[in-house]
Amino acid sequence: MVGQLAQHAMEVHGEAWTIKELFTLPNEEIYWSIQIVMYPFMTGLVAGAFVLSSLYHVFGIEKLKEIARFSLVFSFALLPVAMMPLLLHLQQPFRGINVMMTPHFTSAIAAFGFVFSTYGCIVATELWLVYRKYFVQTALALKAQKNRSSIDGMRLLLFTALTLGAWDISDEAVEKDHKACKIMAGIGIPVACFLHGYAGFIFGSVKANALWMTPLMPVIFICSAVVSGVALCILSYVVVQEIRKFMASRKISRWANDPNAPTVEQLEGAKHVEVMIASNYLMYFMIAALTLEILDLIFRGYTQVKSWDILREVIMERDFFKIFIMQYAIGNVLPFLIMVLPGRTVRRTTIATVLVLFGVFMMRYNVVIGGQAFSLSFSGFMDYSLPIIPHNIETFKEGLFGALTVAATPFVLFYFINKVMPAFLKEEESTH
């Protein structure tokens, strides 16, 4: 037991989950593991959710209004979660602030701090513009209440603060909000692309890694980010609407008992239209993402540079199941077929979105882990085994439970944000 502890103490970061085969250089381990897979996955969801909401705010696709608002709120819930995998991965997490203090701009990771905060500001501003009318109305209603409970007292403070002193909710003021929101969303699209494009650049610019090095990497990442974000928003939207239908039919919770609450039929109808249109856009981006990935593969197989022998063995043999079956077949082709066949229903689309999310996750996995599956010597391999039962802090942070914590947090955050900025508003409550 003591011997085991001593061995673990001298364990190099990465040794716990790396199995080396044949000739690998002594210092090589899988240093970038599951949290580095989760990071582009989460930032991709952020960027994708924002693009979906912008389809309504910028391009004015009216039918997407409800899901657009939902996506915007969800995007805000995802934002703090994007930081989590990085903090869990860093060997010195308390020094994480150094990236903002002395950013070395020749490094793609240094862009993280600024792109991230800029994007956060844009989303926060846009949310404020969308919800200002709601904040004002809620604050006014709370003020009018004669006997306030202490919770309502706190809510009054909160909503008053959130109005930021802009109490005017006349039609002209609301119209100005609407215009500003459009500008914000317009600026936000390139920033969202940058947010995820740079994540692709992090990998694509590493010339030492034969699998990662390609100029296509940022573009592939952006397209699959949009795919994942749209898919997640469709999925969450459907699930939340189902929950609301359940609440409406059983008259649970405050809003369902309101005389003007939407009926079960109204909820169902809204859901169908929005999901159909959103899934169209999902399919367009899926085609783009898949085309680029296949193109990259074709180029590699055709040019057959020095790294081709080892890459071929990794892609076609060792990781064949993970790449071609899990990522391409189950995660891309199958959901595409499910959606493109005539008679698309909401239920079919929902199943498809689950598969799409799985496919995008596998894409991140195959890029990050796949890139470390072969040695720089081109003569050896490294197998990754995800730590399931943690035996120390490191195998917890970079193991299954660390990944699940990151995956679950946005939903928890969304629940709380929804109480302040409800994703579903009645017509007259929202700015537009």
Next chain:
Amino acid sequence: MERREFLKKCVMVIAGASVPLSALTLIDPKKVLAANPDIQWAFLVDTNKCVGCGFCVKACKTENDIPLEANVTRTWVERYVYTKDDRRYVDSPKGALNGYTEARIDLGKGEFKEIDKENVGKAFFVPKLCNHCSSPACTQVCPVGATYKTDDGVVLVDRKWCIGCGYCIMACPYAARFFHPVLKVADKCTFCYHRLSKGLDSACVNACPFGARKMGNIHDKNDPITQIIMNERVGVLKDEFGTKPQAFYIGLAQEVR
């Protein structure tokens, strides 16, 4: 409303940009040059002379406090064995910390390959270390400026500033970098910078009984290793990446990667 929002945003952006711009204070290069004589450290490895004893690896780990039991090392020796039936075997058991005390090849995962003595064609040892490149990919990708190339040509890591992201480790084409198992920051060969400044040889150069490792000032035309580099046929590892490594090798075969 809209204008106020816009102005607010402008101020935010300008204020936010002033944070990174304040990072770009430059040290005057002229002052630096005046202070230091013109040294550029370079390394010379003669693979013909290396016998695979591994004293260099042991000396390096001892000198630089890298735990001997940990499976990382600042320098290592690789063994290449070609058999007469056209196969090539490469291994580096614990980076050759204990030398090569067995003829069988370590294949990893507890497997070994016995090679018949009669079947051995050419075989040699290649010591490797950080190449202290002129255009190092590792310093380019550090997000916080924790790793850098000194003016006299040595690439170092600031242990107090490194955040442990591992980007430099992924960016190095030579696998020279690793996470220090105790300090939890990035680490690598420093050319024994603390010894150079005291006028001592690096630990590995000092330890090699056969003169397979040498270090010198490549800007000094009279330096012995500069003479060798200028007059004999030397090579470098993986020059296709454009990192311009400053560790030169005599006797490399094309399969040494």
Next chain:
Amino acid sequence: MVIAFVVALLVFRFFYVPNDFGSGKRGFMYSFHRKSNEMEWKNQPAKYGTSGRERMHEYCSACHGAIVKLRSEKLHGVIPCEDCHGPAMNHPENPEKLNIDRRRELCLRCHTDLPYTTSERKRIPGINPKTHNTGIECVKCHNPHNPSLEGMK
């Protein structure tokens, strides 16, 4: 409110970041760093004391003259004393006694017979560790400081 936040950030940064952060001769891309780190590395104490053949003989023969003389220049004379005996920078103050490693593994580093004709290894006489007097320390028969075969016990 936002301005206050940014000002606070800049003030924090002023105190947090050491003020010798900047770029060296290689420019921002390759040498952006905290300048005082260079001195930190230079000031680290060295462990191995000797350096170069002549200094090794000078330094160790001051007290261990007899043994140093015993070593033949062509054979084990090329091996720095510290390779087998460990770092001796502050010896004899610290450590008082250096390590004497009598294990077979130490000798086998060079003297395992490896059939490599294209390497200097071929010039070193070797044995098969599995068959040559297994279980006995090499130094029981061979003098590590004067390893000529005539002088064997």
